[in-house]
Amino acid sequence: MPIRPFQTFGPSVRVDTDNRSGYCNLTLxxxxxxxxxxxxxxxxxxxxxxxxxxxxxxxxxxxxxGNPVTVGIDADNRPGGCQFLLRLRRF
Incomplete structure (x- = not known):
């Protein structure tokens, strides 16, 4: 993923899971x-x-x-999913 000079987010990424009960964790x-x-x-x-x-x-x-971000994504049969916007930046 490139580091964007103007610190803008890239295009969205959609995660939609299956119909099993509970959550799955996505760790970035x-x-x-x-x-x-x-x-x-x-x-x-x-x-x-x-x-x-x-x-x-x-x-x-x-x-x-040393500090990941974890998002719980519902794994049921409801409509929709979870949208993600990501960007890399220098501190």
């Missing part, structure tokens, strides 16, 4: 560099329960070396 991490962070915005695009503990619009969590 950065390794090998201490000057880079991965900003993660995530939100449901259907039922509000599709992304566990999502943040209000415009807010994000940052993964950096």
């Amino acid at each position: 991490a950065v390794s090998g560099r201490s000057d880079i962070g991965l900003d993660v915005q995530f939100y449901p695009d259907g039922d509000a329960g599709q992304c566990k503990n999502y943040l209000p619009a415009g807010q994000y969590r940052t993964a950096y070396a």
Whole structure:
């Protein structure tokens, strides 16, 4: 993933899981560099329960070396999925 000079988020990535009960965890991490962070915005695009503990619009969590970001994704048969916006940036 390139480091964007204007610190904009890239195109969205959609995660939609199967119809088994419970959640699965998606963990995003950065390794090998201490000057880079991965900003993660995530939100449901259907039922509000599709992304566990999502943040209000415009807010994000940052993964950096030794500090991953884990998102719980609902694995049920409800409509919609979890949308992700990602960007790499230097600290």
